[in-house]
Structure formats: structure tokens, C-alpha cells
Amino acid sequence: MTDAKSRLRPLDRLETPDLWRRATTLDPRSEMDEVASGRRSSKRSVAGIVAFAVFIAAGAFAWQALRPVTRPGTAPGPIEGTILWPERTAAMLASAQALADQGDPSVAWRLDPKEVATRFAVAVLGWGTPDAGYVVSVADNGAGAATATLTPRPDMCPSPPSGSTPVCPLPFSEEVLTLRQAGRTGDTGVWSVAEARASGLDLPLAPGAVVPNDGTISARWQLPTNGDALRGFAASAGWEMGPGYPCEGGELRGPFRANGGTRFEVYSSPGALRGLDCGSLPASYVWIGTSIVPHGKTASMSLLVPFLLGSQTATTPTSVRFYGLTVVPMLVGLPDAAMSPSGTASPSSS
Amino acid sequence: MVQDSTVKDGEERVAAVYRDHHKRMWRALFSFAGDPDIASDAMAEAFARALRDQYTIRDLTAWTWRVAFRIAASELSRRHTATATFADTSYELPESVPDLLMALRQLSPNQRVAVVLHDYADRPTGEVADVLGCSRATVYVHLSQGRRRLLKLLEDQDD
Numbered sequence: 001m002t003d004a005k006s007r008l009r010p011l012d013r014l015e016t017p018d019l020w021r022r023a024t025t026l027d028p029r030s031e032m033d034e035v036a037s038g039r040r041s042s043k044r045s046v047a048g049i050v051a052f053a054v055f056i057a058a059g060a061f062a063w064q065a066l067r068p069v070t071r072p073g074t075a076p077g078p079i080e081g082t083i084l085w086p087e088r089t090a091a092m093l094a095s096a097q098a099l100a101d102q103g104d105p106s107v108a109w110r111l112d113p114k115e116v117a118t119r120f121a122v123a124v125l126g127w128g129t130p131d132a133g134y135v136v137s138v139a140d141n142g143a144g145a146a147t148a149t150l151t152p153r154p155d156m157c158p159s160p161p162s163g164s165t166p167v168c169p170l171p172f173s174e175e176v177l178t179l180r181q182a183g184r185t186g187d188t189g190v191w192s193v194a195e196a197r198a199s200g201l202d203l204p205l206a207p208g209a210v211v212p213n214d215g216t217i218s219a220r221w222q223l224p225t226n227g228d229a230l231r232g233f234a235a236s237a238g239w240e241m242g243p244g245y246p247c248e249g250g251e252l253r254g255p256f257r258a259n260g261g262t263r264f265e266v267y268s269s270p271g272a273l274r275g276l277d278c279g280s281l282p283a284s285y286v287w288i289g290t291s292i293v294p295h296g297k298t299a300s301m302s303l304l305v306p307f308l309l310g311s312q313t314a315t316t317p318t319s320v321r322f323y324g325l326t327v328v329p330m331l332v333g334l335p336d337a338a339m340s341p342s343g344t345a346s347p348s349s350s
Numbered sequence: 351m352v353q354d355s356t357v358k359d360g361e362e363r364v365a366a367v368y369r370d371h372h373k374r375m376w377r378a379l380f381s382f383a384g385d386p387d388i389a390s391d392a393m394a395e396a397f398a399r400a401l402r403d404q405y406t407i408r409d410l411t412a413w414t415w416r417v418a419f420r421i422a423a424s425e426l427s428r429r430h431t432a433t434a435t436f437a438d439t440s441y442e443l444p445e446s447v448p449d450l451l452m453a454l455r456q457l458s459p460n461q462r463v464a465v466v467l468h469d470y471a472d473r474p475t476g477e478v479a480d481v482l483g484c485s486r487a488t489v490y491v492h493l494s495q496g497r498r499r500l501l502k503l504l505e506d507q508d509d
Contacts, residue, residue, distance in 0.1 A: 004497040007504055008381075008470040010447050016376040017390055020368055023397035024361075 080283040081331035082208040083182050085120055085193040088283045088329065090183075093192065097183045100190050110190035113179045114138045117148030120177060120193050126321035127152070144185030150175040157323070172290075172323050173199045178207075198324025201288045205328045210281060212333040219288045219326075240285055280333070287327035360404040367410050368397055375418060378471040381454055382462055383422050392422035412477050419463065419481045453503035461496030464489055469497065 079090040087093045099107045109115040117136050121127040127150070130136055134152040141147060152175075157168035168174075175198050181189035195207050202220040211217060372393065379389035396418035400410060407413045454462055460482055467473040467481065468489075478489045 004465065004500060005469045007450070007501065008465075010450055011377045011381055011470055014377045014380065014447060016373045017386075019372065019376075019390055019394045019397070020365070022390075022394045023368070024401060026394055026398035028395060028399045028402055 079182050081210075081281070081329050083180060083192040083194050084196070084207075084285055084327060084329045085124060087192065088285070093183050093190070097190050101188065107190065111187070113140070113146040113148060113191045116179060116191045116193060117150065117177050120196070121150055121175075124196075124322075125150075125175065125325055127156070132156075138179075144181030144189060146179040146191070148177040148179055150177070175199075175324060195328045197326045197328075198290070198322075201290065201324050201326040203286065203288055203326045203328055205286065205330060207329045208331065209328075210331045210333055211284075211286075217286055219286075281331040283329065284332045285327055285329045287325060289325040289327075290323045291321060361401060363410055364397060364400045364404055364414075367400070367414055371411065371414070372397075374471050375415060378466045379418060379422050381451060381466045381470065382419065383426050384451060384455055385426075388422055388425045392418045392425060395421050412473075412480075415467070415471070415473055415477060416480050419467065423459070423463075450504070453500055456503055457496050457499055458492075460484075460492045461499065464492035465496040465500060468493055 079093060080088070083093065087096060096107055096110060100110055109119060114136055117138060118130060121134065121136070122129060127134055133156045134150050136148060136150055138146055138148045152168050152172065154168055157172045175196060177196050178194040179191050180194040182192050182194070183189060197203070203217070204219075205211075205217060376389050376393055379392055380386055383389055383392075396414050399417055400407065400414050404410065454466065457465065463482055464478050467478045468475060475486045475489045475493075478493075479486045482489065482492070484492075
């Protein structure tokens with residue numbers, strides 16, 4: 001299809017680095033040997049053997065074939081799809097909790113909800129430390145739940161209001177984080193960010209919601225009516241499925257502008273994920289964000305955010321600065337997952 | 351001396367592949383991964399391996415493309431799950447390229463690899479199949495679906 005080829009030609013305008021000197025001095029990484037050779041890892045071999053054993057067992061109990069068939073994979077626990085950052089799975093959260101129990105100083109901050117909120121502001125929102133221009137306040141809601149409100153000063157707004165207004169106007173007035181002790185409550189339980197919601201960025205979806213394959217998520221931006229406030233201003237939305245490649249193989253349709261709002265759709269075609277073991281309900285998240293377009297740059301936010309929630313150490317500040325970010329964890333019902341109608345929810349309509 | 355000249359010949363073979371392919375390979379890797387650091391790391395690693403293993407590699411060009419993409423895919427996975435890495439925003443994109451990259455981003459990983467390697471980098475379907483670990487017939491399916499989806503996304507942007 002020559003048309004597809006011609007549409008790809010603009011890539012030739014990308015400037016490229018010269019890496020020859022680096023290649024000639026680089027000592028190839030031994031941990032990449034298997035990757036480079038394309039050999040299957042032993043983990044996959046074991047998975048294959050287990051899958052075969054399951055297949056044989058299934059044959060022995062053929063009567064079960066008449067029952068609904070579920071996709072192979074790990075069934076989500078009550079944690080998957082309900083926490084966002086720094087971990088998104090129960091296993092990873094348990095690792096962090098174990099480190100905290102051992103007194104590892106690198107995770108000591110996880111025991112303080114205010115510190116967790118601040119690190120999220122640094123590592124994900126790109127706001128820097130609070131002295132850079134925002135205030136963090138935390139309300140303990142009990143039972144391992146807390147709410148952190150991050151209130152930026154006017155000079156952090158895209159278009160600072162005149163006069164003595166103490167904070168940014170809508171839709172940049174605040175970022176509210178829901179914090180949870182998802183594994184263990186009390187003084188020794190680590191805190192996680194369960195969701196983040198920015199003023200003016202509405203995402204009608206609760207953490208843990210199951211979005212069926214082909215489901216639609218509708219989001220709305222409340223943008224300033226003042227055109228000057230939007231100069232150099234970018235807004236975008238997207239979703240990420242599973243703990244990582246290749247289970248992020250779903251598609252985003254949109255965003256579509258309509259009736260003063262913005263709609264986008266979650267979709268995963270059966271062909272795209274065939275043969276991959278992503279579990280029947282992989283932990284995912286959906287986001288809608290607003291940011292400044294860096295001067296002289298045309299980089300799209302959509303290209304930056306897929307790595308948004310990959311942080312484990314939470315010490316590296318993102319190079320993207322969001323004015324606001326609403327991001328909510330969810331589960332995606334993949335093709336041929338056996339889901340009862342009552343087990344699904346289709347957040348939609350804006 | 352004979353040994354020295356053999357080593358130089360081997361390096362020259364790799365250098366020739368680098369000269370002929372490095373620009374297109376980096377752009378293809380960047381289009382696939384969406385991250386200039388991953389593209390650079392994968393390409394440097396692939397050529398470092400080519401220099402090390404040059405005497406055991408039959409088709410140096412195909413081998414380097416294949417290894418670079420496998421490393422990029424692996425690195426993409428690792429960064430998704432384990433590290434605090436973010437795409438580099440300081441990399442400046444020419445006009446119209448961000449929209450194209452955003453559209454590519456919306457393809458499935460297999461579709462993206464197939465379209466970028468075959469339709470942009472002109473790599474044969476057999477090589478694409480090696481990268482994806484699937485048959486050539488499956489590559490055609492990914493290509494067909496990926497092209498259709500890409501064109502639709504770009505048409506929507508044009509509107």
C-alpha cells in the first residue's frame with residue numbers, strides 16, 4: 001500500500017544522533033543476550049508447560065467444556081485496578097511493603113501520606129517540590145484512606161490571574177489525590193496514590209471499574225473561555241493497559257472534540273492481542289491531562305504519558321509539567337474473557 | 351598482521367551497515383518506541399553486539415535490524431514496569447511528525463512494528479516475522495490491519 005508508505009515519509013525529517021563511537025566503546029549487556037538472540041525465557045517455557053498440563057487436565061474433565069471459558073492468566077485481586085502509583089499490582093505493592101517492614105530507608109517515605117502526595121507531584125505532575133509554588137494539605141479519612149489536596153499558586157497557572165487572587169482559577173485551581181493503604185492499614189502500612197483528579201478535568205470513572213473491551217470512556221475538559229489562557233496550552237487523554245508491553249496493545253480512539261467536551265474510547269481488537277497472556281482483566285489506567293507546550297516544541301503529550309506511571313523509585317522528576325492531570329485505575333475486560341453482565345461497567349456519556 | 355587486517359575488515363563490514371542504515375534504523379526505532387533514549391540505547395547495543403559477534407553473523411544487516419528492535423521492545427517493557435524513566439521532551443520534532451507518531455502510537459505493538467519496519471524501513475516481511483516471532487502470513491495480517499488503522503487515524507487528523 002503505497003499510500004501508507006508515503007504517509008510515513010515525514011519520518012525522514014527526524015534528526016538522528018551519531019551513535020557509532022558509542023557502539024564501538026560499548027560493552028554489550030549480558031542480560032540482553034536472550035533478548036537479542038530471540039530465545040524464549042525459561043519463565044515462558046515453564047508457562048508453556050503449565051499451560052499444556054492445564055490443557056491435559058481440561059481434557060480429562062471434558063464436561064467442563066460446556067461451562068464458560070475464561071482467558072488464561074492471573075485473576076485480578078482486590079488491589080489490581082484500584083491503585084495507581086507507585087505500584088499497580090498486588091505483587092509489586094507487597095514487595096514495597098516488605099521493604100518497608102525491613103526498615104529499608106529508601107521506602108520510608110511510603111509511610112507518610114503527605115510525602116507520597118509530594119513525590120507524586122514531583123515525579124508525575126512535574127510540579128517540583130512544594131517550595132516551587134504549591135501547597136500540600138492532607139486529610140486523614142480513617143481506615144487507611146486519606147485525601148491530599150495540592151493547591152498551586154497563581155504563578156503556576158498558564159495565565160496568572162490579575163490582582164491578589166491567592167490560587168489559580170478553574171480549571172487549574174487544585175489537584176486532589178486519593179491515597180490508600182491498600183495492603184495494610186495503620187502506622188506500618190505503605191500508602192499509594194489510588195487516583196488523581198484535577199479541577200476541570202472530568203473522568204466519570206471510579207477506581208476498580210471494569211471497562212469491557214469495546215467499551216467507551218467519555219471525558220470532559222472544562223477549558224478557560226479566555227483565549228489568551230490557552231496560548232501554548234495542550235490537552236490530551238489516553239489509556240494504558242496491563243503492567244507493560246506487549247499487553248498495552250489496546251487502542252485509543254480519539255480524542256474527539258464534541259459539545260464543549262472531549263470524548264475518547266477504549267478499544268482492544270481481538271487480533272491485536274491474540275496469543276498474548278495479559279490476564280482476563282489486566283490492571284490499567286486512563287488519564288486526561290493538560291500541559292504547557294514547551295517553547296519551540298511540538299512534542300505531543302500522548303507520546304510522553306505512556307511512561308507516566310512506570311516509576312518505582314519515585315525519585316526522578318518527570319520532564320513534563322502538567323497543569324492538571326486526572327488519572328484513574330481500572331480493569332479492561334479483554335476479548336473472550338467470560339464476564340457476567342453484572343461484572344461489567346461501561347462508564348460513558350458526558 | 352593478518353589478524354589485525356581481518357579485524358579491520360570485520361569492523362569495516364559493520365561500519366558499512368551502520369553508514370547505510372543508521373539514520374533509517376534510528377527513526378524506525380524511535381517511531382516504534384516513542385522515546386529517543388530507547389531508540390539510541392537499542393541501536394548502540396545492537397551495533398556493539400554486531401562488532402563483537404561479526405564473524406558468526408551471516409546477514410549483518412538483517413541481524414542488526416532484528417536485534418535492535420528486540421532490544422527496543424524489551425527496553426520498552428522494562429521501562430513500563432520497573433524504572434522511573436520518562437520520554438525525553440527535549441527532543442524537537444519537525445512539524446507534522448508528532449501527529450504521525452501519535453497515530454503510530456495508537457496501533458497495537460505488533461502492527462506498529464510491522465508498519466514501521468516494512469512500510470517505512472523497507473525491511474522484507476521475513477525479517478519482520480523474525481522480529482515478531484510469528485509467520486509471514488501473520489505479518490501480512492498485522493500489516494493490513496496496521497495500514498488501515500494508520501490511514502484512518504491520519505485521515506481523521508486531516509479532517
